[in-house]
Amino acid sequence: MKKKVSGGMTMIEMLIVLTISVVVFWVSTSMVTGLFYSDERSKQEQLLDRAKDQLEQEFGERVRWAKEIEDREDGVKLDGVNYQLRGGRIMKEGKAITPDRVVVEAFEIENLSTDSHYQSLEIKVEMRDKMISSVHDSMRMVVSQRKTAIGGENG
């Protein structure tokens, strides 16, 4: 009689331990998978951040010191260099300046200056990751054309 009760208790204990182990391993696997996915997502967010930094640097310097700025329907022309949105990428004279993995959904430029000699551009870019569409970001920057004069006899 006692032997049977002891055998039943051993199996129940084992079942409990197995059940708890399965639950713990399932939860930890879900967490690790989530970590891996968020790591991958984090990498793509970093890629978008780098693309934004590159665009801010490119347009910041180009617009600030441009002698000639022309509004274009699909972009802008800075000192004869065309910037356009083509096939989800921003092109500079036909060469892409955004990564292949980044899809640019919108590229808008608006001049908010009252004087054509001192243009002030608001540049907006909406972008997303090509593979993980939920990873998206936007850039908005304002940059004003500078005028400089060198001092001296001829200044």
Add this chain to the structure above:
Amino acid sequence: MRDKIRNQRGYLAVEAMMAVVIFVVMVIGLFSAVGFLATRARGAGSDTEAGLIMQEGIEVGYNILMTGWMRFGEGEYFPARSTVERGGKGEWVLLPGKENGVKAKYARWIEIERVCRIPVGEEQAGERTNCLGGEIDLNSRLIRSVVEWEEEGEWKRIEEELVVAKI
């Protein structure tokens, strides 16, 4: 013998439970560390965002001065877009005061000040000085762009100055 066997079976369950508890504690500790690092990363993102807002203030202030030198006097303003005077096309204007709630958390404003310089004939003539002892330079004005925000109970502030010359 039976007692010995019974005690050994009960001990196996206890060992397994302890292993599970230790494992869970380790996992919680690991995820707490990850959460701490994520919080630090978010703080760095706020600084970058504030920097962009501050830079926008400088850019708008510069354009406003260059397109209308005395259009705005000394004081505190914030940049805004107006479509009143250009038939629906936007243009920059400065509105008096400070703007709160920029991107839900930042306050920003632009300060426009006069620039004073050490008078000609004195040592370091032409250098900027306070306006009590210096001469007002009518061809220069100072733009100061300021951004403030609260983060984790602490107030942060960044500012940048630009002296603009009328040319």
